[in-house]
Amino acid sequence: MIVTILLEVVLPVFVLIGCGSLMQRIFRLDLYTLSKINFYFITPAAVFMSMYHSDMSGTLLGTVVLFYGLYVFILWLIGTIVARSMKFPSSMRAAFNNSIMLDNSGNYGMPINALVFKGDPLAGSMQALIMSLQSLLTFTYGVIAIQGAKLKGNYRSMVIGFLKMPVPYALVLGIFLHVLHVPLPVFISQPLTYAQQSLVAVALLTLGAQIVKYPLRLYRLDIYISLFIRLIIGPVIGCGLVFALGLKGIPAQALLIASGMPSGVNTSILAEEYANEPDFAAQTVLLSTLFNVVTITGLISLAKMF
Template sequence: MILDILLEVVLPVFVLIGVGSLMQRVFELDLYTLAKINFYFITPAAVFMSMYLSEMSGELLGTIALFYAMYSLILYLIGCIVAKSFKFNKGMKAAFNNSIMLDNAGNYGMPISALVFKGDPLAASIQAFIMSMQSLLTFTYGVLSIQGAQLKGNYRSLVIGFLKMPVPYALLLGILWNALGAPLPTFLSMPLTYAQQSMVAVALLTLGAQIVKYPLRLGRVTVYVSMFIRLLIAPVIGVTLVYLLGLEGMTAQALIIASGMPTGVNASILAEEYRNEPDFAAQTVLISTLFNVITLIGLIALARTF
């Protein structure tokens, strides 16, 4: 089983990440343009199509939302305990909590789900919903925590940034179209399907290019504390919540795997945007992604027992 996971899921993912890293070193790709293509078209298209084709009931959506709310709250409390133990200042506390709460559910989690579950509509819908909630968390708590640490209080820009996010709109439109049972015109369905099918390759190539941007440093203890929580404690929380909520089958498997994603690039983007511990944030993204090669194999193997 472990060899199958390595060959069928992990290696394809990291081959694409490696190609993206190599292309960035050779060609110095325009990361801004790549990020915009992912953020404003490919990811929303994948989310819309996943929800449009979804067979999730309203009850299942509510259960997943409850799972994610409890999961995020527990990680926040753990982050606060660690911050107090290490006597972090407000800025470092915000950066640390973002590093463990904001995972890479989009340009890493979505491709992983597609490869593990071979494009199953239910699994894709669950991951798309998780990614949408992750986006909401990023532009609410993620931004507020940093602004609160810096005492800027620029809540107008927060609201504007939130309203500019395309993923929540794609999520709601997909759910609505699904509920209405309305057919999708070919001139819309074909472009959206092409975009959805390109998501795995484009997202992972972009991630590989983004990772190269940050120099690797191995001497910061707090980075490893963050990685330990993100890659080991977070999946334990996920498995526990799956048991408590009585979930099983593909739903349980998808949520367990989703709980073990590395720190998201958004944590680093926010840190750079607000000049709040950018080096720490960049290192958590890079190192947690590298070590996820190991933890992901074990997590997928564990999830398949449910």
């Protein structure tokens, strides 16, 4: 089973990431444009179509929100305790908590979900909801934590930044039209379907191009502590919550796999934007993505038992 998962799910993901990294080395891709295409069109289209075609009941939707809320709260508690025990300064505490709480549920988690569940609408809609909640967390807690640490944040810009995010609007609109059974005309549904189908390739190529710009350093203990919490403790928490909430089948599998994503690229973007431990943030993104080859393979194998 592990060999099959490695060859059919994990290896295709990292082949695309590797191609993105190689293309960035050779052609110096325009990351700004790639990110904008992903962020403002492909990802919102995938979220909208996932929720529009969702088989998720209102009860399950509430359960996913509860799961995610408990999941990030427990991670925050662990991160706070570890940061205080290691006597991190306030700037490092913010960067450390962001590295373990803000994961790559979008341009990494969505493709993994699509490959594992073969495009299953229920699994896809659950991952889309997790990604939307992650975006909400990133541009609320993630920004506030850094601004509080730097003591010079403009909270008005944080609110404006959140309101500009297209993913929450796509999520709400997709659910709304799904509940009302509103048919989509072909000239709208077909372009959105094309965009959704391009998500895996474009998102992973972009991720590969993004992470290659980070220099690799292997000497910082705080980075490995972050990796351990993000890649090992995170799935343990996810597994415990799946049992506690009585989830089974695809919902349990999708949430368990979602709990094992590497640190998100937004962690590094926020760190660079606010000049708050950018080197630490970049290293956690790069190394957690590399180590995830091993951890996500094991986690998918475990999820298949539910």
